[in-house]
Amino acid sequence: MNESNSTDLLLDISILYRSTQKYYDKMLQSLSLTYAQLPILILIYEHEGISLQQIAYEGGYDKGTITKQVQKLQETGYIRVQSSKRDKRAKELYTTQKARSIMNKIYGIRASWWQHISASIPEEDMQKFSTFYKTMVVSAREFAQKDQEDIVFFDHQKLNVEIDPGKMSTIVWTGGCNFRCPFCDRSQFIFLKEDSRVITGAKILQYLKKRQNVLDQLVITGGEPLMHAQLDPFLREAKKMGYQIRIEINGSYPQHLQDLIKAKLVDQVVMSLKNTPEKYGQSIGVDQTEIQKIQRSVDILLHCDLDVRFTILPIKEFHSQKDLIEMISWLKDAASIELRTYHESMESIQKDLHGYTYQELQSLLPKLQEITPNIKLKGGSL
Numbered sequence: 080m081n082e083s084n085s086t087d088l089l090l091d092i093s094i095l096y097r098s099t100q101k102y103y104d105k106m107l108q109s110l111s112l113t114y115a116q117l118p119i120l121i122l123i124y125e126h127e128g129i130s131l132q133q134i135a136y137e138g139g140y141d142k143g144t145i146t147k148q149v150q151k152l153q154e155t156g157y158i159r160v161q162s163s164k165r166d167k168r169a170k171e172l173y174t175t176q177k178a179r180s181i182m183n184k185i186y187g188i189r190a191s192w193w194q195h196i197s198a199s200i201p202e203e204d205m206q207k208f209s210t211f212y213k214t215m216v217v218s219a220r221e222f223a224q225k226d227q228e229d230i231v232f233f234d235h236q237k238l239n240v241e242i243d244p245g246k247m248s249t250i251v252w253t254g255g256c257n258f259r260c261p262f263c264d265r266s267q268f269i270f271l272k273e274d275s276r277v278i279t280g281a282k283i284l285q286y287l288k289k290r291q292n293v294l295d296q297l298v299i300t301g302g303e304p305l306m307h308a309q310l311d312p313f314l315r316e317a318k319k320m321g322y323q324i325r326i327e328i329n330g331s332y333p334q335h336l337q338d339l340i341k342a343k344l345v346d347q348v349v350m351s352l353k354n355t356p357e358k359y360g361q362s363i364g365v366d367q368t369e370i371q372k373i374q375r376s377v378d379i380l381l382h383c384d385l386d387v388r389f390t391i392l393p394i395k396e397f398h399s400q401k402d403l404i405e406m407i408s409w410l411k412d413a414a415s416i417e418l419r420t421y422h423e424s425m426e427s428i429q430k431d432l433h434g435y436t437y438q439e440l441q442s443l444l445p446k447l448q449e450i451t452p453n454i455k456l457k458g459g460s461l
């Protein structure tokens with residue numbers, strides 16, 4: 080593992096959480112308490128008469144979790160629940176004598192764990208850390224409560240004139256992909272770092288509005304854009320501004336594709352075909368092939384009236400010449416097929432793969448063109 084992955088806060092928090100849980104569960108076993116119940120018990124002890132709702136808010140719990148843990152605390156005799164004198168429908172929670180008699184021990188367990196994990200950190204740094212993490216908790220709570228409906232992107236190229244010659248395009252990259260193609264050269268959009276640059280859909284729409292009379296086309300690529308249901312309202316806004324929309328997909332979300340076509344939210348679709356049906360799984364790096372979905376997407380695209388382009392990236396480790404012939408035969412009714420050349424990059428998922436060279440593809444081309452003339456070579460990878 081490499082030490083430079085200093086931004087993996089999620090993993091660090093998870094390690095800290097699980098180690099803390101192990102320690103507390105061991106120390107609390109003799110008291111028939113668990114780590115999950117402890118913060119709730121402490122909250123009740125420090126705020127006798129607190130309500131379920133207040134605990135849920137203070138601890139960031141959902142209602143189901145809090146109800147379950149409170150029930151367990153009640154069953155073990157550590158707390159009692161009574162109706163509020165002010166409002167009979169409201170419940171107030173109190174600790175019992177049994178709980179109060181063990182609180183000193185619990186605080187001792189807590190202090191000893193804190194001392195243990197902070198022993199090598201100077202006091203001044205610990206105070207700063209405490210301020211930082213409290214600020215992060217506030218931000219996390221606020222963010223978790225926000226409406227998460229807006230799509231986010233992880234890169235934006237404001238102007239591109241090469242992706243579709245003759246058109247002024249702007250390109251955005253979505254994050255995440257359900258495939259792990261070994262020859263993928265975009266791992267930065269699949270294994271997203273916590274400090275990845277995030278650009279909201281709203282921000283991109285502002286940009287599109289400003290450039291409305293300059294740009295022709297919005298290109299959505301990824302990752303796999305069709306993983307994101309929030310894409311549709313974003314595209315609707317871009318369409319209202321008159322943009323042509325090109326989307327680059329892996330073909331594993333046929334229903335979403337169909338919906339976009341039906342809603343007229345897309346003008347051009349580029350689908351990368353990874354291999355023959357039998358060998359598809361090997362080329363997408365995940366167990367399940369989901370070949371029916373790929374076949375359905377190919378069918379949809381072969382029978383729609385959009386500008387559709389299929390791309391193939393021939394790699395010697397995955398595609399024999401026979402496989403390439405079979406793939407082209409699968410797409411023989413397509414209006415446009417591009418064979419691309421592979422270039423390894425820092426972001427390639429698997430290193431040391433061997434793509435067919437331009438010359439090799441050129442010499443193979445006449446044979447492939449016997450199947451369909453709509454096939455051409457193009458430099459550049461996916």
Ligand code: SF4
Pocket residue numbers: 256257258259260262263264265269301302303329461
């Ligand atoms: S090549 Fe495309 S489909 Fe494959 S992992 Fe990369 S982004 Fe996903």
